[in-house]
Amino acid sequence: MNNHLNVEIPADSEVILGILNNSDVVLKKLYLAYFPMILQLVINNNGNEDDAKDVYQEAIIVLYNKVKRGDFELSSKLKTYIYSICRRLWLKRLKQMNRYGGDIKDFEDYLPVEDEVEMQQERDLQLNKMGEALKLLGEPCKTIMEDFYMHNKSMQDICERFGYTNADNAKTQKYKCLQRLKKLFFQQQ
Amino acid sequence: MKNDQLLEMIERYLNGEMTVEERAEFDALRNKDAVVETKLEEHKHFTGLLKQYNDRHTMEMRLNAIHDEIDAHTLANDLMAHPSVVVRLWRQHHSKISVAASIAIFATLLTLFFTGYLSNKKADYQQLVSKVNQVENSTKKLEVKTNDLIKRGGKTGPIITAKYRGTGFALSSNGYILTNLHVVNGADSVYVQNADGESFHTKVIATDASHDIAVLQINDPAFKNLGAVPYGFKKGKSELGEDVYTYGYPTDAVVFGPGALTSDAGFQGDTAEYTVSVPVNQGNSGGPLFDSKGNVIGIISGRQTQTQGVAFAKKSALFLKTIQDIPADSLKNNPLILNTKNTLAGLSRKEQVKKLKNYVFIVKVYNQ
Numbered sequence: 001m002n003n004h005l006n007v008e009i010p011a012d013s014e015v016i017l018g019i020l021n022n023s024d025v026v027l028k029k030l031y032l033a034y035f036p037m038i039l040q041l042v043i044n045n046n047g048n049e050d051d052a053k054d055v056y057q058e059a060i061i062v063l064y065n066k067v068k069r070g071d072f073e074l075s076s077k078l079k080t081y082i083y084s085i086c087r088r089l090w091l092k093r094l095k096q097m098n099r100y101g102g103d104i105k106d107f108e109d110y111l112p113v114e115d116e117v118e119m120q121q122e123r124d125l126q127l128n129k130m131g132e133a134l135k136l137l138g139e140p141c142k143t144i145m146e147d148f149y150m151h152n153k154s155m156q157d158i159c160e161r162f163g164y165t166n167a168d169n170a171k172t173q174k175y176k177c178l179q180r181l182k183k184l185f186f187q188q189q
Numbered sequence: 190m191k192n193d194q195l196l197e198m199i200e201r202y203l204n205g206e207m208t209v210e211e212r213a214e215f216d217a218l219r220n221k222d223a224v225v226e227t228k229l230e231e232h233k234h235f236t237g238l239l240k241q242y243n244d245r246h247t248m249e250m251r252l253n254a255i256h257d258e259i260d261a262h263t264l265a266n267d268l269m270a271h272p273s274v275v276v277r278l279w280r281q282h283h284s285k286i287s288v289a290a291s292i293a294i295f296a297t298l299l300t301l302f303f304t305g306y307l308s309n310k311k312a313d314y315q316q317l318v319s320k321v322n323q324v325e326n327s328t329k330k331l332e333v334k335t336n337d338l339i340k341r342g343g344k345t346g347p348i349i350t351a352k353y354r355g356t357g358f359a360l361s362s363n364g365y366i367l368t369n370l371h372v373v374n375g376a377d378s379v380y381v382q383n384a385d386g387e388s389f390h391t392k393v394i395a396t397d398a399s400h401d402i403a404v405l406q407i408n409d410p411a412f413k414n415l416g417a418v419p420y421g422f423k424k425g426k427s428e429l430g431e432d433v434y435t436y437g438y439p440t441d442a443v444v445f446g447p448g449a450l451t452s453d454a455g456f457q458g459d460t461a462e463y464t465v466s467v468p469v470n471q472g473n474s475g476g477p478l479f480d481s482k483g484n485v486i487g488i489i490s491g492r493q494t495q496t497q498g499v500a501f502a503k504k505s506a507l508f509l510k511t512i513q514d515i516p517a518d519s520l521k522n523n524p525l526i527l528n529t530k531n532t533l534a535g536l537s538r539k540e541q542v543k544k545l546k547n548y549v550f551i552v553k554v555y556n557q
Contacts (some may be wrong), residue, residue, distance in 0.1 A: 024251065031255045040268040041260065049261040059253045061245060082218040123241070130242045149236050150243035182235060 009033045012078040019067040031060065034079060037108065038086045044105050046094060055093070059085040062120045076111055084110040088117045133184035141177035148174060194501045199229050203236075246264040253537040316371045316474055316491050328441070336386045353554040356437035356476035357381055357405060358485070359544075360512065362415045364389075364407035368475030369490050370396050370554045373403050381407065381550035384443060388553065394519050400461060400503055401490050404512060405552070406523070419544045421531030423484040423505050427463065429453060435467050435489055435500075436542065437476025445542055446473075448498075455501040456491065462501045463487050469500040475552060478502040481543045483533025551554065 008019035010029040018026020026131050035056055059082050066072045090130055140162055147153040155167055164170040201207050202215050214220040279286070348463050355372030359365065366381055373379050373393055382388045389409035427450055448467030457461020458495045466476065469492050478487040487502030512525065533541045
């Protein structure tokens with residue numbers, strides 16, 4: 001299948017190393033290598049290209065986090081792992097949409113990965129809530145939060161950017177913003 | 190200590206911005222005060238989530254950038270399991286096929302409707318009166334002329350041609366004959382012709398549209414008494430599986446039709462009829478249906494068009510009642526006395542049939 005699409009399959013160890021080094025080149029190689037496999041799985045099981053993209057990207061993120069946490073053991077082929085995650089994710093989504101006909105047409109071997117997918121989805125839920133909270137937060141709080149907690153900017157930078165006359169004012173503002181963000185986050189159910 | 194100051198300390202602690210002394214002091218505070226410890230954990234978790242959110246967001250952007258370089262649509266077409274020709278044809282043309290099929294069904298229904306197939310009972314139930322065609326007419330003319338010659342001018346009925354024809358059978362020796370109403374309906378004049386080819390003028394004296402029967406009386410001066418009718422009339426019901434036979438004139442020669450009684454109900458469950466498996470044709474209408482003992486148990490009145498050899502006969506009990514109900518003044522001084530003595534019972538089938546000859550007639554109908 002992949003031969004016919006002229007895609008280079010990177011070695012599994014190269015991928016692991018690339019993820020740890022945050023390499024863009026390896027990420028691209030990885031992405032291109034296995035996307036056709038997942039596309040085939042999804043479109044032949046009641047899905048379309050966009051569904052395939054969502055499922056595949058989520059699986060790549062699962063793999064990334066797992067490797068970065070350092071608990072990815074190369075006990076199976078990367079290909080099988082990715083296929084298993086995507087298969088599980090797609091089954092769940094089919095069931096949610098009530099489009100699941102009771103059997104899935106498989107193209108590869110797969111592993112049991114239910115727990116990992118559950119964990120990932122639990123985490124995604126938290127992150128989505130965070131995204132919502134940030135959206136509701138409004139400016140300038142949103143930028144302050146992003147600059148300080150996400151982009152690791154110093155209070156000095158933030159002072160300058162927002163024109164605060166002294167660092168204490170900025171700190172007070174940042175504190176208020178954080179309190180509001182927490183409130184917005186925990187309010188959601 | 191105010192909350193914002195505590196938070197600042199927590200942040201500095203987590204970021205490693207504290208001096209060694211400050212750090213030791215804060216560790217002591219953590220050990221002492223559980224509230225501080227909880228706050229620290231909460232903050233760590235929350236800012237961790239913010240970082241993860243950022244990571245995921247960045248990652249998604251990177252992946253989307255890669256994805257945009259792929260022609261997913263072409264790839265999808267290549268990877269789709271290719272269905273069979275029939276399935277593909279159906280997918281591409283199913284709307285056209287559906288429209289074509291609807292039109293075809295509609296046209297069929299319309300045709301059936303206008304040909305009366307859907308509404309008209311007669312399509313299934315064919316009355317067995319026969320329309321005499323031109324060839325038969327000329328034959329008959331010849332026959333009549335021949336008879337004239339043989340009988341040296343004895344009157345045997347009109348030379349004009351009959352339009353319809355059926356069968357009838359004698360009810361009594363004095364010339365009362367039973368046939369189907371649909372045989373004689375709308376007739377200008379009705380003649381009956383016996384096995385010897387002699388025709389007698391008759392008059393319709395009673396009809397019963399609900400049971401499709403008509404009683405004729407021979408009022409021809411040439412007519413002499415028939416002699417005692419050999420068969421009886423069954424008042425009760427006959428049983429399924431009984432051997433039965435018909436005797437009638439679907440053609441110019443008499444036809445004997447053996448068979449069996451197959452149902453106690455007739456066409457579409459009509460309880461006034463029996464269903465019998467006897468081969469019948471146009472011209473059999475009005476003919477008698479006999480059981481093995483030579484009793485009349487019914488009068489043949491129709492057949493089913495789809496199935497060969499299935500005929501329907503009105504039950505004798507019903508027409509006997511109609512006959513009883515004929516008002517006395519219609520009969521004048523010529524009473525209709527049904528024969529009650531069956532002289533056929535002990536005879537073989539062949540002998541029975543022989544004796545029927547003089548009592549079953551061709552009913553000929555003339556109209557404009």
